[in-house]
Structures are given as C-alpha cells and as structure tokens.
Amino acid sequence: MKAILPLAMSEVRIALRNRWVAIIIATMVLFSLALAAAGNAPTGVAGIDRLSVTVASLTGLAVYLVPLVALLMGFDAIAGEVERGTLGLMLSYPVSRATLLLAKLMAHLGILALALALGFGSAAIVGFATDASALAGLSALLRLFWSALLLGACFLGLGYGISAIAGRPGPAAGLAIGVWLVLIVLYDLVLLAAVVADDGGRFTSDLFSWFLLANPADAFRLFNFGASGAAALASGVGGAAGVIPPLWALISIALWPFAAFLLALAAFRKVVP
C-alpha cells in the first residue's frame, strides 16, 4: 500500500506530459464559462437565482462530459501497459494488482477533481459577479461537484474494466466509446421509446424508475435535479426527478464507483501479462 502514492504521482506526471490534464481542464473551463454566460440570459423561471440555472445546465453537461473524460483516461490504463510490456515488469515487483489499480484511480480522479473545480469554479465566479443572490446556488454547485466526482469514479472503473477485458489499447478505445454511447445516449432513448410505447402501463409505473436508478448517469441527473428542486429546469429523463426520491439516486451514484472498481479489479486479475 505504501506504493500507492509514488505510483499515483507517476500517473499524474504521465498525464501532465501527455497534455491530458491541460486538455481536460481547458474543456471543463470553456464549457462551464459558456454555460455560465448562457445562464445569465433571462430564464423566465421565477424565484431561481442565476447560479442555480447555471448548475442545472452544468448538470446536463457533466452527464455527457464526465463519463467521456473518465473513459478516455481509463481505457489505456491496463491495455497500454500490457502492450508496452510494463505490466509484467510491474507485477514482478512487490505490488498488488489492487494497489496498482487504486493508484491509477487516485491519479485520474485527482485530475478530474482539479478540472471540475476549475470549471465549476469559473462558473461560480461568473455567477457571483452578475447576481447578488447567487449564493443560493452555491450548495447546488458543491453537490454537483462531488456527485460528478462519484460519476467520474464510476466511469473510471468501467474504463479500467474495459481496458482489462479488451487487452489492447485499440479495441479498448472502441469499446470505451461504445459503452459511452450505450450508457449515456442510447439508454435514455430506449427508455423513452419504451415509455411512449407502453403508454402509461406497468413499465412506466413500476419499472421505469428502477431502470433510471440503475444507470449511474441517470441517477446522477436525478440526484442533482431532485435535490435542488430544479426539476422544473430539467428536460427529458431529468423530468422524472420529481417522482424519484433523491436519496435513492444518491445511493445509486455512491454504490456505482465501488461496483465498477470491483468489476475492473476482477477483470484485471484475469489479465495475464
């Protein structure tokens, strides 16, 4: 376990050199600023400060961007080391696979936290500068920050799992994009199509909520919209935030990172270097 810190620091150094850190931070800050600027336009929703409006649109952004960034950081983690031949070497050291994976998670999560803090922070600054009542939205922004980190941890774990199962960086990259498309884009479309086809039947009343909670991205959306009472600002699947208790959504996004990590570790244990 003493090995975690040096391993994580080495990962951070590699990410810095590969410009990963710069790219992710730039993306987060630019998108956050754009949304903050858009949030300054009149919303027509009475009684909501501008930062809260921005938080609602940041939530919509984070649902797409955080899983994507996490998968992109994660897919190479194991497959890349297999390809370079460094995994066999690393495993000949007195370092366990769990330690190795935890170190990568620590490094990647740290980078994500920095990017989110800078991005959301700049949105907050814009909010405070233009709206005296923005303080009201601060707690929603903080909630968005740590729940986005949980979402990121979940998809980092999924990325490592993909990396371990695919074995090579090329197939792993393809699989990562596939998982992103399925979980983030297709999943909701299929659910909505099912609701429309069901026309208010058993699926809509009983199963729909569970399917939403089962998907970490949907749970993340439900939690943030539900907890902030900003469901009015949400559209599509987020509109369901009104009916599902935020606590359930929180349980889902809190459990997913552990499940994903254990899944990744199980897949990693099967990798022969």
Place this chain on the structure above:
Amino acid sequence: MPTVSLSGVSKSFAGQEALHEVALTIEAGQRVALLGHNGAGKSTLMKIILGLLPPDSGDIRVLDAPAGSAAARAGVAYLPENVAFHPALSALEQIRLYLRLRGQSPDQAAPLLARVGLSDAAGRRIGTYSKGMRQRVGLAQALIGRPRLLVLDEPTSGLDPVSRHDFYTILDRLALEGAAILLSSHALSEVAARTDRIVILSRGRVMADDTLAGLRRRAALPTRIQIAARPDTADRVAGRLAAGRRNGVMVELDCAGEDKIDRLADITAMAALIDDLEVIPPSLDDIYNHFSRRAHP
C-alpha cells in the same frame, strides 16, 4: 535450498504445448543461460518462475516460497523482453519510481543509471532514447535492492559489444555476492564464457542442462581436420585417408574426439605430400545446433 527449483512444469496455449515437463534448479550464485530457438519456450518459462503465468502442472519454488508470492517477489528482479517504458518519463523518474516500489531510497537512481552507463541521458525522456539505451533502463531497474534472483529475458539484445561486456561484468559481481541469475539468449557463443550452466530448450523440452564442458562431451561432435595437400598429391592423400576432397588441394575429414590422435599420426606419416593442416574442434554453434535440433523430427 536452491534459489529456484521446478519440476514437471508443463504449459499449453490453446492446445499448443509451450513447455513439457520442465525440471530445473538454480543455486545461489549460479549463472544459468537459457538457450533456444524462437518460440522454444524461454519467455514462457521465465514468466512461470516469476508467477506471472500459471503453469498447467508442476511444482515451483522460488526463494523457498511459491512463485509470484509476496516473499518471492521481494527478492526477484525481472527484465522482460521488449519492454517499452513510458516514453513521457525520464530514466531518472522511471528508476525513482521502481526504487520506491522496492522500498529503497530514490536517491540511488542516479548511481544506478551511472552503473549501466546512462548518466548523460538520465534526465531526458525515454521516448528519445536509442534501443540500447532503453535496454539499459531495464537493466538498471533489475539491479535495484540486491535481488537474490535475477530473471533476464534476452538482456543483451540491442547492446553493442562493449556494453555487453560491461553487462556481464555486472552479472559476475552479482553472482559473487550470491545472486542466482537466469538469462536467456540465442547464441551459445555469447553466454558460454560468462555463465556456469547452460540449459537448452527446444519446443518446450529441456534438451540439455550442463556445463559447457559437459555439453561438449555429451554432444561428442566430430573434430574436423583440413589438410592442404600439394596440387598433384591431393588425390593420393584423400585416397589413403579415405577422406573427401574440396576445391583442388583441400582434403577434409571428420573424426571422433578419441580418434583424433591416431588420425593425426596417419596424416603426419604422409608429411612429404602435405603443405599444411588445420584441426577445427566443434564450434559452440555446432554444439548448440546439435542439442536444439535433436527434438525436431
């Protein structure tokens, strides 16, 4: 207690046998060379000793512990074949990390890299290194923390002759200090003088496990005698010796080691007909080919 002992180790990949009933022991301070053609199973055997690959059957003990256990890994160093360290890191950064993983002070990185002749480039990114320089980074990490067993997969590939020599000098020191060394190579001529024992693998089977002298004896390869006759006498010389002829004046014959003296006596009896003569003992490559080909039908 031997540093490494394995017996009955077999391993197949998708029905294809890579190792068959391999037995091997390596004592402390011994330098053992593992030879074999491409695909003979050298790397597979090494990975099994390191615990990276589970064997299908067989027993393995490394440093009196199961292969790949924490106790074994603490005392074993490994140099994989074709390892590519992350190109974005410098050799210093990479070695500092490996030092920390072994619980050693990262301050040793610079002296370690100096030992393998990488002082000048140590701060540069590994991505800018030549092949041999990258191989030296791998060697440097294998020297960390007085390992009791070194498993080196083609350690000299990519090294120039001078660096090879330096490398074997480092190994000699380690062996004198009691480390067991298992290294793989493709050329018996390279390792013959620098190792204590030679193990030849062919298609996953141990064909030989002996000292160089032992291999020579067991191979019992013929000694070749080349005789330069005079242009007009070559036929007579060849006839009397019952030997073959080559390019006009050369007469060639092969004889078993124990017949050598008798044959030479026959030849010197015809001294008047002969210009010169050369005795060529079996080369190391001949001995290697003898053992590594035997398995092939």
